[in-house]
Amino acid sequence: MTQNTPLSPLPPLFPRPAHSFQDAPHRVLSAAQLRARGVSAAQTSAQCLPGGPWQPLLPGVYLLHAGPPSGQERLHGALLYAGRPPASSRRTPPEPTDDGFGEAMVTGPAALALHGFASVPDLEALHRVDVLVPRTRRLRSTRYVEVVRAAALPPPVRLAGVPVAPVERALADAVAGAGAGDAEDVRRLLTEAVRAGHCEPGSLVRELSAAKVLGRPAVVGAVDALLAEGRAAAEGRLYAMVREHGLPEPLWNVELRLPGGPELGGVDAYWPDLAVAVELDARAPRFDAPEPDLRGGNRGAGRTEDPQWSAYAAKRERLERLGITVVHLTPRKLREATEQQATVVRTALMAAGDQEPAAYVMVLPR
Template identity: 85%
Template sequence: MTQNTPLSPLSSRLPRPPHHLQDVTHRVLSAAQLRARGVSAAQTSAHCLPGGPWQHLLPGVYLLHPGPPGGRERLHGALLYAGRPPASSRRTPPEPTDPGFGEAMVTGLAALALHGFAAAPELEALHRIDVLVPRTRRLRSSRFVEVVRATAALPEPVLLAGVPVAPVERALADAVAGLAEAAEVTRLLTEAVRAGHSEPAAVVRELSAAGVLGRPAVVGAVDALLAAGRAAAEERLYAMVREHGLPEPLWNVELRLPGGPELGGVELGGVDAYWPDLAVAVELDTRAPRFGAPEKGWRGGNRGPGRAEDPQWSAYAAKRERLERLGVTVVHLTPRKLCEAAEQQATVVRTALMAADDREPAAYLVVLPR
């Protein structure tokens, strides 16, 4: 539809929009932005009369054409609405380069759509756009805009398609908070890991901080998330070994003492890769905080003042200590490091393999499929 096309004879009596507004990239502007461009409040009101070329999209936000707003225009309008400054500071005209978003950022399903999630609806199909604002911000939800207040400090936004967007983990937590179907939640959480948007630990920590881990729709989804994260980490480990020319190990095996008890069974004796001739094992650290688990001290161990005991880390540490007493070198790798620095991690493993000749021979161990 041609912009500014009259819908009725009334529009022919209205002043035409200033020429310098014709090339505005986003046909959505706030009242402050219109004033800064020389459009008075009276002119704005006149253009928004029934049959006029503009329309009132949200409180203090205007759509500069008569047709229905597109998905990007609704997104832009939501940010302008949520980002408008408090009344006490509105006398200062905005800078020409100021987009007018303030500290507001898109979150929830709209943010996931911008992050490229296939499981998130298209922007045009969303009936609601979630916008994250500081917790002290006094602002009500309006029309299609749902205002979400941060419980602590705002996260650092990501700039996508020219708009500030909440990080994937925060966007997931806000999206999950508004979903009741377990299948929908599972699709979003597993895609976050399989598509490489995030790591399971970071997602679970954000879900825990948002207080949604105990919801029925989330419980099973978290199990699926962790399973997907484990599978993705194993694939990265396979790729690291083959792409960086490391010797082929025995994959996913359990180590036992011959004729003796298991070295902790599947939980404590299993390793993800093992080079028996060199007595080097690789262990993937795919731990994630679970329901009710304290967040402090989770990453990197369980020692230190005020840090809670992490049962999973204790199990990892006990297994590593026992294997190393038997002469096995255990290399710990995290999924994030495999993703972000695979070559560096390959060097760590290669160094351990090359140092095997300098160590005392390891105890003989039985290797079984896990």
């Protein structure tokens, strides 16, 4: 009778046990990060065999557990895929503190979900993650990752531990990537952006103009309503600022005119005894952008401001020549620094008493 000789135990797949990778963010690592931790490509492949504890998530990105990835893991994987350095620099191992995201940032609907938009699905339900990268990167969209290129990247904000495009840019990319049948979804996104205070209409329209999407039917019908709604919200903040900070009550929404002469233009608040006016800049500049590429051309280059802004500056200069102090406030300043703006207006009112009397103007309701 023969007796089988027991086999010697197999050597470990890599120097450290699997549980030592628990510190990986959401248990997702790139091939470069694994190499920096002492795991070779062959060892990684062995871990990803059918029935193994790991699995490939994206090219060069691995999920360090079995089962489906979570929304956060898909997000981290997309950034690791898009943020990997060019081939010429991959020989240099990443620093231990390097998150592997490079210049990549989340944009589009996934970014809006991170910004707290209620009108987009949460990360678990999103089928696509848009990632914004420099235009010079040679990356292809793959699986659930959509690569969006830009000549100049905006400064990202950090949300949920990842770099995210600002709201305005994320919205523009979401609109640019929307299909023709998503008109209602686009309108909901733009409306929520203003009503929920995520951004000001002017800055949003500026970004939509740079993305060359203002002419889309879903956008055309929403922009005028957004600007009107944003202006109404800014006027409400202006009323509240005057009353809550104890400023004298002005004449609201009036037209100024020289006696027997031409109209000087309208202002949002006017103190006739002190010749001080407040004007809200709640309009959006219109630009002519040279590139037709919606998702990564020379975005924003060669912009030319609309003549309405020259007319606005001329009106302000004309009022100031008549001795009227014009205080220029923006909706963003009113929202983010109300007390500071109240101080600006109060200072202008106090200084008016020391100035030469202004020319007499007629004040008419607007």
